Amino acid sequence: MTDASSLPFPDGVAVAQVRVARPTDKLDEVVRFYRDGLGLPVIARFEDHAGYDGVMLGLPGHAYHLEFTRHRDGSPCPAPSHDNLLVLYVPEEGSFEALRKRIEALGARPVAPENPYWIDKSLTYEDPDGWRVVLCRTSGLAAR
Structure with missing residues (x-):
């Protein structure tokens, strides 16, 4: 590659x-x-x-x-499909856990990803507008 x-x-x-x-x-x-x-x-x-x-x-x-x-007049912003993602590849398990704890301390909880590719290696969250962010473990994976 x-x-x-x-x-x-x-x-x-x-x-x-x-x-x-x-x-x-x-x-x-x-x-x-x-x-x-x-x-x-x-x-x-x-x-x-x-x-x-x-x-x-x-x-x-x-x-x-x-x-x-x-x-000032409003910014209507419907969220896209559940497959529109901002993916953060996190190389260390300690960093992954620190991010998970930070985001969940705000009340965010993981949601099921649309694409099953993310299930075993990541956590998906929705921001306040419904846009999705994926925290992906990269230990043992090649960033794609």
Whole structure:
């Protein structure tokens, strides 16, 4: 299997950052889920930018993060199918258990995954908007 981190971006295009952004009407609850439950630090926030408030969470020093926005007129955001997942691959059992305890301390409980692939190696949780996050054990597995 080829190590994807060694492959160049197609056509030599330079991409400096990846941000996954989505709206929510539950900004405070969603931020609490990802910040307090998953331990992702807030790396930026803004208020009333053209009617939007937003918070970016991510891993400091990495060029990828999540952005959640709320519009003053509302941000209807129906959750996608149960197969739309944010997957966090966790290499150490101690770290996996620490994340599980953090997220469950907020009241989140595992839900059954749609795809049975995740059953024996992970736990799936829903954020306050119903979007799913998978904590996947990687000990003994190759990250896919």
